[in-house]
Amino acid sequence: MRRGLEFKKKARVILVDDNYEHLSGIKELIEIESDFDVVATATSASVAISLIKKYRPEIVLMDINMPEKDGLTAIAEIEKLDLGVRTIALTGYDDPDLIFRAMKIGAKGYILKTMASAQLIYAIDEVASGKIYLPATLSSRFFEYFQKSFKEETQAVSDEENLLNYLTQREEEVLDLLTQGVTYKGVAQKLFISETTVKTHVNNIFQKLQVNDRTQAVLYALNNGFLNRRKVKIAI
Amino acid sequence: MRRGLEFKKKARVILVDDNYEHLSGIKELIEIESDFDVVATATSASVAISLIKKYRPEIVLMDINMPEKDGLTAIAEIEKLDLGVRTIALTGYDDPDLIFRAMKIGAKGYILKTMASAQLIYAIDEVASGKIYLPATLSSRFFEYFQKSFKEETQAVSDEENLLNYLTQREEEVLDLLTQGVTYKGVAQKLFISETTVKTHVNNIFQKLQVNDRTQAVLYALNNGFLNRRKVKIAI
DNA sequence: TGCTATCTAGACCAGATGGTCTATAAATAA
């Protein structure tokens, strides 16, 4: 009874694991070691989702590695339901990609089955109180992955290689409009220049970016940071 | 002397903080409470960078809030140098946006000035040994921010609103090629169909996506998750 | 069985796009 006397309602929990033995093990653990209320258990993701709709628990402990519908997809679905249910991913693997994807889709915690039972209870406690919980080791792994994918995306081309840097001011303005799907005629009107001038600029842009048409130019611009002062992509 | 007797080389540290009192305070703390070697200190980011080039320390403790060049920019520059220096951001603010940006550009840790000195030493220890360290509270804040920005991007449009979901299999294939900058002729060749058929598909795509030309179609596709099974954008 | 959706493809045409060449004015750098 870690939390002892208190006024807050006991958090209700649903457990999901395709392994029945493991399921009852965790159930027992939680009931003995904490004052959380295990309102239901499920051995498949689809059953779990209907139980969640029925019981509206605060917390769902979801095994990631399950046949049929996997846990990650299930978590995504639960998040989409937007019932305020907070999901903790539970798995045997500390694969950073798994961790990243789980956190991405909205898991509020991620713990390993090999971790001590106290850590599991602590995690539920933290998540139930509105926090997001990742053990330090997993957090570290997550960030390595996070930074790595970021680096690959952003440092893929240096300033000298980024052909966008060779565009003139006016060419940038034209390209900016092209990336918004504006036609030549539209560009001409917006910039108060003739359509032929637009074409001249566009041809220069093509040459500088080494592309053959507007679509490729737009794609080049989007992929090479033309708007990336505001938005950044992360490889998944 | 937390680490006591050991064979590993003492990690060398450079401290950066525009406040000189604070700087010497931390220096003293590190020298008394740990066996790290403070090889240099700096009160500005630009001085820090030259010191880093000179001393090649393992660790840099960088204050984020400084006049002139701010700490985040400095960290980004240090990362770009690619000297294997591991930087820890040190600041008074637990603003999730700051944390996110720091981790994004490659900071290996982020700690608050208000945190206990033991935590600072622990953070250096962890980072020096190759890990990434974020205290649980900051990590939690980071993830909230991370998930929020993610949700905004991906759930901006529901499935029913996402016109991409109304495309047929074949139309998706065509659009996929268009988003790679392929011409109609190219699409025809790749899909082994006539150019007229491509045009028919493209026209249907335009109608379904309610756009007027290929560029707009490509933009719609990119902005509405056409590739988001692989790549995901995060608002910064 | 008939209805519907999907994929295929042709015809015809207007207009948009892209390629190339030339040329002028203004600003800037050598």
Added chain:
DNA sequence: TTATTTATAGACCATCTGGTCTAGATAGCA
């Protein structure tokens, strides 16, 4: 001053793109 860069714009032409209409083949559904 001269050369270069940038922004402007016209001419000419081939090709690509997009709009509309028709239509056959196939598959699935009611």
